[in-house]
Amino acid sequence: MFIEIETNSAVPIYLQLAQSIIEGVAKGELKPGDSLPSVRAFAADLGMNMHTVNKAYHYLEEKEFIQIVQKKGVFVHENGVRLASPSDRDRLKKELRPIVAEALCLQLSNEDLEQLVRDLISKIKEGE
Numbered sequence: 001m002f003i004e005i006e007t008n009s010a011v012p013i014y015l016q017l018a019q020s021i022i023e024g025v026a027k028g029e030l031k032p033g034d035s036l037p038s039v040r041a042f043a044a045d046l047g048m049n050m051h052t053v054n055k056a057y058h059y060l061e062e063k064e065f066i067q068i069v070q071k072k073g074v075f076v077h078e079n080g081v082r083l084a085s086p087s088d089r090d091r092l093k094k095e096l097r098p099i100v101a102e103a104l105c106l107q108l109s110n111e112d113l114e115q116l117v118r119d120l121i122s123k124i125k126e127g128e
Helices: 013-027 039-046 050-062 086-105 110-126
Strands: 066-069 073-076
Touching: 013 050, 013 110, 039 050, 050 066, 086 110
Parallel strands: none
Antiparallel strands: 066 073
């Protein structure tokens, strides 16, 4: 799995890392049960602070994408790929709202916005 971090991005580094791991799960590059590097090893591999990796891991654990097992390691959660619960849907709706509002301010039509989402889904599934 390739992880690209944009240091000049307004998106915090821990969130970029977490989003890269989520995308790896979405693409099928990471499967439930797969192990991830330890915080220390991942930080060294990526050349970043251990606290940044730790924050990303705890963010992913909270969302049930990974499971941290003391003295055993970090694993993609068995529920990492699942049907969205009502609370998952509510959270995603809240997270998408500002993006949709911005798209409307940019006068994107419903069709344009739907096409953008379809294009993103295709690119993620194709591994781009």
